[in-house]
Amino acid sequence: MAELTYLQAISDGLRTEMRRDKRVFLIGEDVGVYGGAFKVSLGFQEEFGPWRVIDAPLAETAIVGGCTGAALMGLRPVAEMQFADFISCAWDHLVTVAAKQRWRAGTPVPMVVRLPSGGGFSGGPFHSQNPESSFAHIPGLKCVCPATPEDAKGLLISAIEDPNPVLYFEHKHLYRRIKGEVPEERYTTPLGKARTHREGDDVSVITWGAMVYTADEAAQQLDSDGVSVEILDLRTVMPWDKAAVLESVRKTSKVLVLHEDTRSGGFGGEIAATIAEEAFEDLDAPVKRLAAPDTPVPFSPVLEKAYIPQVDDVVGALRELAEY
Amino acid sequence: MAIAREAQPVGSLHEVREAGLDREDLLGVYRNMLVTRGVEERGHILYRQGKIPGSFYTGRGNEAASVGVATAMGPEDVGAPLHRDMGVHITRGVEPWRIFAQYMGRQDGPTHGRDGNVHMADSQLGLIAMVSHLPAMLPVATGCALAFRIREEPRVAVGWFGEGASARGDAHESMTFAGTRKLPMVFVCDNNQWAYSTPTHYEFATEHVADRADAYGFEGVVVDGTDVLAVYREARRAIDKARAGGGPTLLECLTLRMEGHAVHDDAFYVPKPLFERWAESDPIERFRTWLRDNAELTDEEEDEIASGVKRHLATALERAEESPQPDPANLTEGVYASPEDLDTPHHK
Numbered sequence: 001m002a003e004l005t006y007l008q009a010i011s012d013g014l015r016t017e018m019r020r021d022k023r024v025f026l027i028g029e030d031v032g033v034y035g036g037a038f039k040v041s042l043g044f045q046e047e048f049g050p051w052r053v054i055d056a057p058l059a060e061t062a063i064v065g066g067c068t069g070a071a072l073m074g075l076r077p078v079a080e081m082q083f084a085d086f087i088s089c090a091w092d093h094l095v096t097v098a099a100k101q102r103w104r105a106g107t108p109v110p111m112v113v114r115l116p117s118g119g120g121f122s123g124g125p126f127h128s129q130n131p132e133s134s135f136a137h138i139p140g141l142k143c144v145c146p147a148t149p150e151d152a153k154g155l156l157i158s159a160i161e162d163p164n165p166v167l168y169f170e171h172k173h174l175y176r177r178i179k180g181e182v183p184e185e186r187y188t189t190p191l192g193k194a195r196t197h198r199e200g201d202d203v204s205v206i207t208w209g210a211m212v213y214t215a216d217e218a219a220q221q222l223d224s225d226g227v228s229v230e231i232l233d234l235r236t237v238m239p240w241d242k243a244a245v246l247e248s249v250r251k252t253s254k255v256l257v258l259h260e261d262t263r264s265g266g267f268g269g270e271i272a273a274t275i276a277e278e279a280f281e282d283l284d285a286p287v288k289r290l291a292a293p294d295t296p297v298p299f300s301p302v303l304e305k306a307y308i309p310q311v312d313d314v315v316g317a318l319r320e321l322a323e324y
Numbered sequence: 325m326a327i328a329r330e331a332q333p334v335g336s337l338h339e340v341r342e343a344g345l346d347r348e349d350l351l352g353v354y355r356n357m358l359v360t361r362g363v364e365e366r367g368h369i370l371y372r373q374g375k376i377p378g379s380f381y382t383g384r385g386n387e388a389a390s391v392g393v394a395t396a397m398g399p400e401d402v403g404a405p406l407h408r409d410m411g412v413h414i415t416r417g418v419e420p421w422r423i424f425a426q427y428m429g430r431q432d433g434p435t436h437g438r439d440g441n442v443h444m445a446d447s448q449l450g451l452i453a454m455v456s457h458l459p460a461m462l463p464v465a466t467g468c469a470l471a472f473r474i475r476e477e478p479r480v481a482v483g484w485f486g487e488g489a490s491a492r493g494d495a496h497e498s499m500t501f502a503g504t505r506k507l508p509m510v511f512v513c514d515n516n517q518w519a520y521s522t523p524t525h526y527e528f529a530t531e532h533v534a535d536r537a538d539a540y541g542f543e544g545v546v547v548d549g550t551d552v553l554a555v556y557r558e559a560r561r562a563i564d565k566a567r568a569g570g571g572p573t574l575l576e577c578l579t580l581r582m583e584g585h586a587v588h589d590d591a592f593y594v595p596k597p598l599f600e601r602w603a604e605s606d607p608i609e610r611f612r613t614w615l616r617d618n619a620e621l622t623d624e625e626e627d628e629i630a631s632g633v634k635r636h637l638a639t640a641l642e643r644a645e646e647s648p649q650p651d652p653a654n655l656t657e658g659v660y661a662s663p664e665d666l667d668t669p670h671h672k
Contacts, residue, residue, distance in 0.1 A: 025474060051474045057504060062463050062497035069467020069481070072452060073402070075474065077467075092494075096457050097464060104439040105453035108661030139659045163661035 004182040007175040009149035010114075011040050013156035014078065016186050018048055021076060024160060027054040027063055028080030028114075037082045038116055038175060064090035064113060068098045068165075071111040076160055084117035084169060085126045098165040099140030108163045112156070118210055118260060119308055120173035124299035130209070130261040135167050136238040136270075142166040142191060143238040147212040149180040151235055154189025162191060171210045178213070192239035196248075200230035203321050204248040206271055207258040208234040211309065215258055218314035227322045237267050245271060246279050253284035254321045260308055263291035285324035290317045328534035328544035328576065334553035337618045343557045345395075347619055351629065353395055353552060354615060357387045357608050358633045360411040363420050366637055367427050371587055375645075376427045378440050383408030385550070385582035386514055388607030391415050392555030393482065393512050393575070396563050397450075402468050403482040404452040404461035407442040408514050408581070412484075416449040420637055424644030437650035459485030462498035462511065469507035469566075480508045480566045482559075487576075488519020490533045499574070503540035506571035510562045511537075513574065514549070516581035521593045537574035549577030550607040553614070579607075 004012060018024045025048075026041055032055040035042030045053040056063045060081065067077035081087050087094070090113075098109045119128030132143045144159050144166060146152040152170065159166040197212050198219055205215045212233045219229035232248050234240055249255050255275060257268040272287040290309050298304050334340055340350065364382040371380040383390060390411030397403060397416075405412035413423065418434070426433030426444045434444040435453065445451035452468075454461050465483030472479040485495055490513060502509045513533045517524055530536060537544030547558045555577055562573035580602035584591040615621035 054470075057497070057500050059497035059501055061494050062466060062501040065460065065463020065494065065498070066467030066470050066501065069452075069464040069469075070471040070474070071467075072447070072464070073468050073471035075471045092457055092460055093463060096455050097460055100455070101453070102661045102665070103659050104435050104443070105445060105447070106435075106658070107447050107453070108665045110661070110666060142660070163663055163666045 001181045004149050005176050006149045006152050006178045009152040009182045013153035017160045023076040025052040026078045027056050029082050031080050060089035065093040067111045068109050071109045078112045080114045083127045084115035085129045095138050099138050109165050110163045112159045112166045114168045116172045117169045118171040118173050119297050125296040128297040132169050132237050133261050133267040136267050144236045145169045145208040147233050149182045151189050154187050158188040158191050173210050191236045194241035194244035195233045197231040197233045200228040202228045203254045204230045204252045205256045206232050211258050211260050217311045221315050222318050249279045250282045256288045256317050258290045262294050264294050266291050285321050326531045327538045328532045328546050331547040331558045333551050355629050356391045356415045360387045360414045362637045380587045381407045383410050385579045387411050388552035389549035389577035392552040393559040395556050396559035401480045402450040404465045406454050406484045418446050421640035421643040425647040430647035431650045432647035458489035459494050462494050466498040466502050469509035472508050478567050480563050482510045484512045487515040487533050488527050491527050499540040502572045508566040509572040511574040513576040515576050516579045518581050520585040534574050534576035542572045544574045546576045549579035550605045552611050
């Protein structure tokens with residue numbers, strides 16, 4: 001075991017797969033000599049050469065569409081979007097081509113698109129978004145949102161191994177802030193299996209990505225009030241671990257669904273609806289949702305703090321539930 | 325002023341032999357063109373009989389362009405043809421009965437009723453199924469070429485697009501990428517002069533689409549898309565060049581779309597004299613005349629080929645009509661691939 005940052009764990013996972021499987025290659029803007037905007041692939045081009053670590057022109061459509069073609073030809077492409085926000089430029093190629101190819105034409109598209117996502121450092125409206133809900137809605141795509149370094153590596157390896165187009169949302173605010181023990185050998189973390197981040201009895205928080213840590217801080221505060229909070233980290237929102245969610249809800253009878261994406265049409269709505277349909281009798285309080293308001297992500301630190309759910313917001317929501 | 329090279333017609337049988345086709349090949353090309361038109365004509369009848377749901381598209385007038393390019397492709401090459409390129413499917417060996425089944429949304433069509441009309445492909449024959457968003461298949465074909473370059477395989481990818489689709493960013497991004505990396509790629513523009521009802525001067529401001537190639541760092545060629553031999557020769561040159569590491573070519577095949585955008589469209593906006601002028605350059609009639617003048621095509625051979633195609637398509641229609649409807653119980657299957665789906669030679 002080595003202690004790695006979340007970012008180092010992503011590099012480690014990618015390097016592991018590129019060493020193991022010659023079919024895996026990385027393509028993106030500035031991923032070669034520069035090592036990627038966040039340095040995930042620093043040193044990769046020296047090790048793997050310019051045809052496995054490919055500096056693409058500023059052309060997201062060509063990158064993602066090109067990965068689809070390369071995947072159809074038997075390679076295992078990993079594309080890096082410089083920021084998750086830029087995936088909008090390649091929407092067509094994910095949603096129109098890659099997502100539907102297996103179902104309608106019988107030809108699988110095994111590819112990964114890495115998406116540095118999330119806010120918390122004044123990136124503004126175009127460098128801070130969490131667009132996972134948009135893609136979780138598209139049949140044929142998978143959406144992975146690791147929260148810990150260990151999962152960042154294991155989920156990336158699973159995503160590369162998966163025979164489908166997988167969107168891998170790596171949260172920028174966790175890159176260097178979060179460290180953890182990561183096994184040195186190769187391992188996979190299955191897609192669709194949630195992780196209990198913290199065990200508790202009174203209230204459940206269903207969340208993923210950076211919000212796991214916000215929830216954790218809030219849970220510690222509630223602990224001193226004698227309220228025991230369970231935190232379920234979904235790890236992947238498509239597929240999502242419905243069984244684990246329902247099990248946690250049945251255990252605590254009260255649930256907060258928390259995410260950094262905006263509220264209306266956010267994936268939390270799907271989770272809340274499922275709980276209402278399948279665990280209504282087990283609930284002691286209405287399902288609560290906490291998410292960003294329905295606005296673009298603001299730039300100013302004051303505004304951004306008001307936008308991204310904060311520890312105090314979660315504490316407030318959990319207290320309401322506990323007292324219900 | 326044109327920048328692209330304007331290709332000359334092919335003259336003699338000798339010239340064709342030099343380009344790699346013997347007399348048997350030529351008769352095969354002729355047959356493929358007849359099958360291409362025959363499939364679409366029968367499809368049109370099926371549509372009028374109410375047997376084809378949705379709409380129906382043909383590539384009448386584009387038979388030489390599609391068959392000519394596909395004939396120039398090698399067995400290991402791949403292509404992403406579009407809705408005017410039935411000739412590519414036929415030349416690569418897709419059986420007409422499966423195409424009729426596809427038209428009718430039956431179980432035995434290549435997409436098993438999940439997608440319609442020419443939205444199909446047999447991947448075993450090196451083809452990729454198109455989507456409606458044009459030219460979305462160009463970046464995909466470019467990605468195939470990238471894979472060949474990464475693995476250093478002597479294979480070429482061919483991506484088709486129309487002159488209308490040339491306006492979209494996908495075309496620009498693909499050509500930028502393929503040009504900068506000198507990928508083994510051939511861009512084929514079916515310029516049939518009308519993007520639905522929009523004429524070329526509202527789609528691009530140069531004389532030819534192929535003029536743009538210069539800006540991407542590779543050669544552009546304009547060829548008469550009704551001359552199957554000239555199309556073949558130019559496609560063959562481009563494919564050979566790409567295979568040898570010489571990078572992409574943009575080959576523009578100039579034709580006229582001889583029908584509406586789809587069956588519902590009577591193309592009232594196309595001037596009648598234009599149709600009349602291009603009707604004189606019908607690709608099949610033109611090649612038939614060439615074969616008679618240059619390759620001693622006899623009446624007997626001509627009849628034999630024509631009646632063979634007729635029988636072949638009649639049998640294909642019968643077989644397609646017997647194909648069952650898809651089972652709604654299977655609708656949700658296969659949205660996601662399973663690991664076994666990758667158990668194919670090229671995913672190993």
